[in-house]
Amino acid sequence: MFLLLPFDSLVVNLLGISITVLFTLLLVFIIVPAIFGVSFGIRKVYMKTLLKIFQWATLRIERGAKEKNHPLYKPYVNGIIAKEPTSLEEEIKEIRRSGSGKALDTPEFELSDIFYFCRKGIETIMDDEVTKRFSAEELESWNLLSRTNYNFQYISLRLTVLWGLGVLIRYCFLLPLRIALAFTGISLLVTGTTVVGYLPNGRCKEFLSKHVHLMCYRICVRALTAIITYHDRENRPRNGGICVANHTSPIDVIILASDGYYAMVGQIHGGLMGVIQRAMVKACPHVWFERSEVKDRHLVAKRLTEHVQDKSKLPILIFPEGTCINNTSVMMFKKGSFEIGATVYPVAIKYDPQFGDAFWNSSKYGMVTYLLRMMTSWAIVCSVWYMPPMTRQVSEEILDCLTCLFGPWLLLNSFVLPQPEEDAVQFANRVKSAIARQGGLVDLLWDGGLKREKVKDTFKEEQQKLYSKMIVGNHEDRSRS
Amino acid sequence: VSHSQITRLYSRFTSLDKGENGTLSREDFQRIPELAINPLGDRIINAFFPEGEDQVNFRGFMRTLAHFRPIEDNEKSKDQNGPEPLNSRSNKLHFAFRLYDLDKDGKISRDELLQVLRMMVGVNISDEQLGSIADRTIQEADQDGDSAISFAEFVKVLEKVDVEQKMSIRFLH
Numbered sequence: 247m248f249l250l251l252p253f254d255s256l257v258v259n260l261l262g263i264s265i266t267v268l269f270t271l272l273l274v275f276i277i278v279p280a281i282f283g284v285s286f287g288i289r290k291v292y293m294k295t296l297l298k299i300f301q302w303a304t305l306r307i308e309r310g311a312k313e314k315n316h317p318l319y320k321p322y323v324n325g326i327i328a329k330e331p332t333s334l335e336e337e338i339k340e341i342r343r344s345g346s347g348k349a350l351d352t353p354e355f356e357l358s359d360i361f362y363f364c365r366k367g368i369e370t371i372m373d374d375e376v377t378k379r380f381s382a383e384e385l386e387s388w389n390l391l392s393r394t395n396y397n398f399q400y401i402s403l404r405l406t407v408l409w410g411l412g413v414l415i416r417y418c419f420l421l422p423l424r425i426a427l428a429f430t431g432i433s434l435l436v437t438g439t440t441v442v443g444y445l446p447n448g449r450c451k452e453f454l455s456k457h458v459h460l461m462c463y464r465i466c467v468r469a470l471t472a473i474i475t476y477h478d479r480e481n482r483p484r485n486g487g488i489c490v491a492n493h494t495s496p497i498d499v500i501i502l503a504s505d506g507y508y509a510m511v512g513q514i515h516g517g518l519m520g521v522i523q524r525a526m527v528k529a530c531p532h533v534w535f536e537r538s539e540v541k542d543r544h545l546v547a548k549r550l551t552e553h554v555q556d557k558s559k560l561p562i563l564i565f566p567e568g569t570c571i572n573n574t575s576v577m578m579f580k581k582g583s584f585e586i587g588a589t590v591y592p593v594a595i596k597y598d599p600q601f602g603d604a605f606w607n608s609s610k611y612g613m614v615t616y617l618l619r620m621m622t623s624w625a626i627v628c629s630v631w632y633m634p635p636m637t638r639q640v641s642e643e644i645l646d647c648l649t650c651l652f653g654p655w656l657l658l659n660s661f662v663l664p665q666p667e668e669d670a671v672q673f674a675n676r677v678k679s680a681i682a683r684q685g686g687l688v689d690l691l692w693d694g695g696l697k698r699e700k701v702k703d704t705f706k707e708e709q710q711k712l713y714s715k716m717i718v719g720n721h722e723d724r725s726r727s
Numbered sequence: 728v729s730h731s732q733i734t735r736l737y738s739r740f741t742s743l744d745k746g747e748n749g750t751l752s753r754e755d756f757q758r759i760p761e762l763a764i765n766p767l768g769d770r771i772i773n774a775f776f777p778e779g780e781d782q783v784n785f786r787g788f789m790r791t792l793a794h795f796r797p798i799e800d801n802e803k804s805k806d807q808n809g810p811e812p813l814n815s816r817s818n819k820l821h822f823a824f825r826l827y828d829l830d831k832d833g834k835i836s837r838d839e840l841l842q843v844l845r846m847m848v849g850v851n852i853s854d855e856q857l858g859s860i861a862d863r864t865i866q867e868a869d870q871d872g873d874s875a876i877s878f879a880e881f882v883k884v885l886e887k888v889d890v891e892q893k894m895s896i897r898f899l900h
Contacts, residue, residue: 326732326739326898328897344889354860355863358888359847360767363771364823370765372736373739377759701760701763713848714849717852
């Protein structure tokens, strides 16, 4: 036991020195730039190196698979079966056309109609558009993480060594570094905002609050090794507007907030999140709701409207999908935020899953597991596009009055009346399509809530109605003949 | 079916299998929104489950899906003594016949046809109209006068329909 003592102190010394060195490096290379918003470009170099390694690994795997004659598993993002984009009517007519020589425009029932429903049903069993959005996207080439390893069997020693090295680097070097940074960032946020909260309201407080927020978010960004490319920053949201973005994970908030100063909207949580939320609201007016208030849509709308109408208040950040989607598509936007009548600033966020998939599968992983997974990936790489603001098309009520009074005169002079008013749902869809187009995502009309809930019967009833039109009217024709 | 297609379908099978016990239940199928809104969704799901069972394993899953393999030309000239492949024209028609034949007695009675029609049209057509549609269909198809459609009569009615194309699903490569 006595022999251990000198050895013990040596170990302690070494540990002490390495921790000091680590923290100095941390401070100089990461925290100080974060405070001032500059970057050394270390992360970009890191990303380029990783890309080269991945390319090598992919080639190696393909070569190895060919040598051993193993079939290679290639995931396809665009679906695995050929689907015809024809409508119910067209398809059924085609089936009937090939079956009988009867006139096509007489609506009636044919036994062959069932083929349409049958095939459509089986197609959706093999590959459907919705369920695959709720699980992480499959990668086309391996990125040396065992979590994305589908079928990549042992190919070569070098590859395995590389993977092992990767594990070592990620878990023993990057993870502690990131946890230290995250810890620093969060504690600075809580203490900073609480301190700023004690100041009297005024320009000084606003200035400090903005910079405390930005600084802490930047530290958190580095804690995740997030490499973000911002496009079109001149379109950044302004006061009195609503910033709308597609939702992939809670990290979206950190990514957007590190480049702009927003008012957050959300439910008050307990635990650490609650502490952070309560501290933040001391420094600047975020909109937090109690659990009970969330159910009351009118109350929510009222509070948001009040916030938006006050021009001195910050733009609100909202994710209208309501849940995390896996970043291959954009699902239905809930109309609540579009009813308020403020200017909407759409933002498209697209992650590159090659370095680490940011999607939070909340039914599979809890928050802590998710954060650990994020911190043990290589990096989070994403692109953010700020898009030009959009507004709901103007009300026609006044123009209607004018038309009544001056109708004939307007017609005579061939006045072209502007577009009809769109309702919140149409506006939401318009914004959604714009975001989908910009981010290169699939635009879906399905509700993200389908992750957990069953689909509404109204959709089935629509299909039934469409089909009924094809077979009804039978008797009117019969009575004529 | 190629190896990669089987792997892909297995991957699909496991992603649908939320209970992770190697079999799918009816709830697993109903979780697919596009299938849940299909008016005949329940009948199609039923086709996967053999008599009286509530779980289908990957083998059963593949067997049912095999009906929808496109018919390849070289298969038509295959040896006639072997068992008929699952994706033959006759078997595809049989699959559709089973969707109509609710009690699996080999005949589509007026009642069965009415029930299936009701599933397809919902509440949009009255009972009388639907009844006369069913009557007319049986009248046109029935040849042996038993007021029901047997499989042979079913095949006769659909002899000109391009079943091979309409009941086949191609894989993308």
